[in-house]
Amino acid sequence: MDDLRSGGIDCDIHPAVPALAALLPYLDAHWREAVVQRGLDELRTVDFPPSAPLSARPDWHGASSVAAVGAEVLDPFGTQIAICNCLYGVPMLFTEDMAAALARAVNDWIAREWLDQDPRLRAGIVVSPQNPEFAVDEIERCAADPRFVQVLLPVADELPPGRRAHWPIYAAAARHRLPVAFHGGTTSKHAPSAVGWPSFVTEEYVGRAPAFQGALTSLVCEGVFARFPDLRVVLLGSGVTWLPAHLWRLTKFWRGLRMEVPWLDRPPAEIVREHVRLTAQPFDLPADPAQFGAILDQLGSDALLLFATDYPHWHFDGTDALPAGIAPALARRIMVDNPRATYPRLTETVS
């Protein structure tokens, strides 16, 4: 197994902004003063409370330090490349100018303090979805740096992600061959579920699966992939095992309601298999590892999954980030081939 584990591309690690103060050098004079004068100390989200078991493996402490990330996750996994997806609370803001300024700051901070420090690192572009024009500007600005390999968006925001208001973002992403990655968690501009506010962190986290289902339905039904045939979407930390049943249901209704969304000229399941990828942690497998084969068969494609540790989040121990008993050829696909196929910019920058 050791050979399987080395040389992989880790598609989801989460460097943490240690405090808003860390971003001050990357804000312009106006926003630097505004942030300080107004006492804005922190934009840490409710997702992943710092001491909750899910939030960090007990032996993983270093999400705020590039050196620790190297020692704790890149070295042990023999990681060739890792994609930094910073989940700072920029999309939750209601002031779109401030959000745009902070998105720029996070991206510059990532470039200087992470990408410049470790050649194995790449990053997703943090944007302000509050204003798609600003988001496009930020994509254009960051796309000049080939180490930015995708665009990051929250899976649940003000409008479902397929809505046409978002399309300029997808156009810009496709133009620069950047997949759009939706990460779990909501901007809380609506309740995190279709029935209101859950009581528990566990509840909201488990409920990310239905939230991703709604977002994926939207992307497909609105015709995002019909309009942007080159666009690739990555679901980050979505869980995996909910996908087959969801596609069966959506495809069943499509057969009866095609005339409502006639731009869908083939089964939604097929569209998803072509355009959508999922990181493989968490996977949400059953306790019985013998069922893994049946689940893969239901997924219907070995191109869907991308290797990820979801560092520092705690889903597994040791270096067993892949499902037990996975065949070597499939492990290779998940760890290297699928990420390379998904992220064109990786093959440009990986020698």
Place this chain on the structure above:
Amino acid sequence: MPRHVVATLRELPPGGRKRVAVDGRDIVLFNVGGEVFALADRCPHQGGRLSEGRLVGLVEAAEPGRYTWSRGGEIVRCPWHGWEFDLRTGRSRCEPSRLRTRAYDVSIEPADPGPVETFAVTVEARRIVVDVPGR
């Protein structure tokens, strides 16, 4: 190919439909603007009677939001689950190529979709004749 007289045109004026049994098969006839179509009266999905379905036009879209409508009345929607079938070919609008490939795929699995049987129709001396393959 056995030929069966199933109706007269008087019984099936434009806009009309008629359910007939031929050699043990239930067949629905549609007269769409003077042109007569015959389909097996059974949706291959769960068995809804297409003779109870509505005839609609063909809705297509080259891209999201750009709806086009054509061929009014030439598509039948199953009365149950709304699956659309082209009167001219019997093929599903959703998955015509898949259904074509499965047309010769003998399967007894109930939810397995396939094309509706269509039958060639000729109008002779105001009698409607349907060619139905022998059993």
Place this chain on the structure above:
Amino acid sequence: MNVTVRPLATTPAASRLSVIDCDIHPARSTPDALAPYLEQRWQDLAATFGTPRRLGYQEGVAYPKGQPNAARRDAWPPEGGPPGSSLPFMQAQHLEPNGVAFGILNPLGATGQGFRNLDLAAAYARAVNDWQIAEWVGRDARLRASVVVSYEDPPAAVAEIERRAGDRAFAQVLLLTRTAEPLGQRRYWPIYEAAAAAGLPVGIHAFGYGGWPMTAGGWPSYYIEEMTGHAACAQTQLISLLLEGVFARIPALRVVMIEAGFAWAPALLWRLDRHWARMRAETPHLTRPPSHYARESVWWTTQPMEEPERHRHLLDVINWLGWDRLLFATDYPHWDFDDPAAVLPSGGTDAERRALFHDNAAALYGLA
């Protein structure tokens, strides 16, 4: 000659099965059909001020259906009235040919559920229950009613459950999935306690109007999204019921998830167990993994049955969930009706199939 012949899909053995249909939707023949069961003052109030729910329309819906009344096109009774409004036609079109031994009625529409005026909601719910008895269960011994309750007003809901307790005409208490708060939250617990005390399962049927968007990211655009989303909504409710410890607190409670499909259930339970195990300090009221409670206390109706490209995938799911957890339902007279003779792929033993179509529901609802 453009003939294409393929075998027609039939399952003769299944079509002869005796089935218990756990989701039949009776409709009112006319808009005022409830009047004989509704006090005059409530009729007057509704006529004057309407019956607002948490949506923008009094008449009409924001997600227009694929066909009128979301009904099978062949389900409109010949004597007039909307689909599901004629008992003789229902008998002739559905109960007789489909071998329905028992049918559970789940009234939808303006039943009081989700009405913003809670007094009006309770009055309507009570009237709908009387109407079910007088016009349906009293006229066909195969049918059973559901206790429609105004669930956003738990004391009124409890009173209605207690009013019907012991009446064998009622098979369950009926809630909808689109509620004002997640159904595991404690404001709803008195409903579950009353249902358990009355020996009635609680059926949670898809739909309703809770005021929240269908997705965590807002309102989708299309009916196909709303339809697909009902499964996600049902998942959310089940997560809430399990993590709030409703089944741990009320062991006699039995819940049926209705008309949201079931193929999502195994993966949801795996996900729940995995993350609960990591985070269990937050929910100390659970002494066992969430799936253990589900496997004892939760059932799923089969419709709309998921239709994978490969039939064996559906059988995988049924085996993961357990044949004993599934209750057959047609959803008659609605458009996403499942035909008992055609919907379930071949597979499973005769006993397993009999359990799914009949025996599980007979045991759960006490039907014999």
